Amino acid sequence: MPSTIRRRLDADQPTLSLEFYPPKTAAGQRSLWETVCDLEDLAPDFVSITYGAAGSTRDRTLDLVRRIRSETSLRPVMHLTCVGSTRDELAATAAELLDAGITDVLALRGDPPGGPGAEWEATAGGFRYAAELVELLAGLGAFAVGVAAFPEGHPESPSMTDDVRHLAAKCAAGAEYAITQFFFDAKQYTAFVEELRAVGCATPVVPGLLPVTNPAQTRRFAAKAGASFPPELDAAFQEVEHDPDAVYEFGVDQAVRLAEDLLAAGAPGLHFYTLNRVAATRDVCTRLRRASVWRTPPGDASA
Ligand SMILES: Cc1cc2nc3c(=O)[nH]c(=O)nc-3n(C[C@H](O)[C@H](O)[C@H](O)COP(=O)(O)OP(=O)(O)OC[C@H]3O[C@@H](n4cnc5c(N)ncnc54)[C@H](O)[C@@H]3O)c2cc1C
Numbered sequence: 525m526p527s528t529i530r531r532r533l534d535a536d537q538p539t540l541s542l543e544f545y546p547p548k549t550a551a552g553q554r555s556l557w558e559t560v561c562d563l564e565d566l567a568p569d570f571v572s573i574t575y576g577a578a579g580s581t582r583d584r585t586l587d588l589v590r591r592i593r594s595e596t597s598l599r600p601v602m603h604l605t606c607v608g609s610t611r612d613e614l615a616a617t618a619a620e621l622l623d624a625g626i627t628d629v630l631a632l633r634g635d636p637p638g639g640p641g642a643e644w645e646a647t648a649g650g651f652r653y654a655a656e657l658v659e660l661l662a663g664l665g666a667f668a669v670g671v672a673a674f675p676e677g678h679p680e681s682p683s684m685t686d687d688v689r690h691l692a693a694k695c696a697a698g699a700e701y702a703i704t705q706f707f708f709d710a711k712q713y714t715a716f717v718e719e720l721r722a723v724g725c726a727t728p729v730v731p732g733l734l735p736v737t738n739p740a741q742t743r744r745f746a747a748k749a750g751a752s753f754p755p756e757l758d759a760a761f762q763e764v765e766h767d768p769d770a771v772y773e774f775g776v777d778q779a780v781r782l783a784e785d786l787l788a789a790g791a792p793g794l795h796f797y798t799l800n801r802v803a804a805t806r807d808v809c810t811r812l813r814r815a816s817v818w819r820t821p822p823g824d825a826s827a
Pocket residue numbers: 573574575576577578603604605630631632633634635636652653654655671672673674678679680681686687690694703704705706732
């Protein structure tokens with residue numbers, strides 16, 4: 525039986541999901557918790573919580589996911605990576621998640637401990653690729669597993685064809701949906717999904733959107749993630765960069781246009797990289813609703 529997330533992705537209404545990271549400081553944690561508790565108007569289908577580089581946030585990620593599950597009506601998805609863990613340790617984490625009633629996991633390989641661009645080396649006794657983690661989790665029969673996808677190709681991939689084939693393998697291993705890296709051109713998403721369909725993989729691919737409110741930070745993120753920040757878009761941001769309000773307005777405008785194009789192209793949902801600030805995501809959703817191209821919040825986000 526498909527999971528709740530998969531059923532929602534297969535339904536007519538596009539889903540909404542938001543990504544957060546577990547803050548390091550007590551002040552950051554308090555502020556994020558206020559944000560999380562104030563999401564009713566958005567009623568996301570799920571919220572996903574990242575797992576820090578080299579597993580550095582394991583306990584904070586797990587604590588936040590647990591708290592969201594027990595104290596709110598939101599559906600948390602826990603990111604889990606293979607970095608720094610053996611197969612047995614990942615199996616133990618999976619058991620811990622099930623004990624806590626957490627069954628939604630985004631299964632990732634993770635970036636090399638040396639950072640994106642460094643050579644990837646699997647932990648001794650651990651996994652080499654995310655597909656192996658998908659297989660472990662899906663094999664337990666209790667998890668709803670999602671995976672990462674890269675519309676511009678994963679930076680380590682020799683070709684898009686290889687990357688699409690490896691994504692299809694993750695889906696064949698049991699992933700029910702994929703969420704993409706952020707990108708700024710809807711054509712990249714449609715071309716990518718077409719390639720995936722062409723290799724016989726029908727898994728829903730949720731586009732990831734990063735509303736730009738800080739162009740300098742976006743340039744850094746894009747360079748780190750191997751994603752492109754298109755030069756014409758970058759130039760348009762540079763024209764308004766002296767004025768934070770104008771940057772914000774332009775960033776929301778650009779995200780609305782991208783979201784409209786993606787929904788028109790049949791995207792099954794929208795996943796927002798919030799960087800723990802939801803104002804821009806909220807404004808994008810409000811604008812999409814006003815333009816009648818977006819869902820009204822479902823009554824019960826936990827159903
Ligand atoms: C939505 C999303 C959320 C993310 N969240 C986090 C997070 O919380 N924490 C974190 O550390 N990172 C996160 N990342 C980053 C991700 O971990 C890195 O981009 C990582 O480098 C790739 O992870 P993956 O799961 O796609 O790996 P994989 O699917 O294993 O792919 C990694 C590379 O190996 C190739 N490959 C796969 N299988 C094979 C094979 N059989 N033979 C040869 N090559 C193969 C792929 O084409 C790709 O180039 C996220 C990325 C996305 C898009």
